[in-house]
Amino acid sequence: MMNLREIQPYVIGWIRDYLTQALAGALSVFRLVVHELTVTRIHGDLATVPWTNYGPISTIVGWSSFYTCHLYYKKLGRLMLFEFFLYGVSNSPAVTFTIPYNAVAAPAVVQFFARTHDGDGTETISFGTISGGTNTVIVYKNASGAGFISSGDKSVSGQFFVEVEA
Numbered sequence: 788m789m790n791l792r793e794i795q796p797y798v799i800g801w802i803r804d805y806l807t808q809a810l811a812g813a814l815s816v817f818r819l820v821v822h823e824l825t826v827t828r829i830h831g832d833l834a835t836v837p838w839t840n841y842g843p844i845s846t847i848v849g850w851s852s853f854y855t856c857h858l859y860y861k862k863l864g865r866l867m868l869f870e871f872f873l874y875g876v877s878n879s880p881a882v883t884f885t886i887p888y889n890a891v892a893a894p895a896v897v898q899f900f901a902r903t904h905d906g907d908g909t910e911t912i913s914f915g916t917i918s919g920g921t922n923t924v925i926v927y928k929n930a931s932g933a934g935f936i937s938s939g940d941k942s943v944s945g946q947f948f949v950e951v952e953a
Contacts, residue, residue, distance in 0.1 A: 836861050838870075839887075846885045849935065851878040855942075860887060867951045871924075874942035877906050880934030882926040882943055888951035892919040899947035901926050906939020917949055 842858040853875035861868045869886055890897060897917045904910045905928055915926040926943045928935045935941050 836863055841887055844887070846883075847873065848884070849873075849877060849879045849882040849941070850875040852876045854940075858884060862888070862951070865891075865950050865952075866948060868946070868948050869924075870946045872942070872944040874904075874944075875940065877935055877937055877939055877941040880937055882928075882935060882941075884924050886917070886922050886924060886949075886951075888953050889922045890917045890919050891950045891952055895919045897947070897949050899945060901943055901945035903928055903935075903944075904940070904942045906936040906941055913943075915943075915945065915947070917947075920952075 838859045838861050840858070841860055842856040845858050847856070847858075850873065853873065855872055855874040857870070857872040859870045867886070867888060871884070873882070873884070896919065899915050901913045901915045902910075903913045903926065909928070911929050913927050913929050915924055917924050926945075927933065
């Protein structure tokens, strides 16, 4: 029969191993909770990051006045989602507006679909572009890249996403 002194090292070793594993598991759970809180609180997610109105700050070319100026973005880390609807009185064949951050340098150009309506009554699916390293969006009247009429009402609308520098 073993006496207490003989089994003491085994019991102490078992307790040490059990507590080490339990502590490692607790630390793993703690790291996971801290990571989730950091991702949600600092970087956010689609459910918690609010849409921000960029219309009052953006530099917009192509209109003398607006009926609707809707420029909103949501930034998740380096990915920015952008939604736009500009409708008003045309004063230029160009349509440009700025976004709050520069697009990353590569790819050299980001393209996206847009819906346009021109003063001549033409309504079409068109496209827009953002060059890498810039924050200026260009929207064209149609798929061939034509400019708009400089009078009457015009509108452009669409959504895009882009990786940004900051």
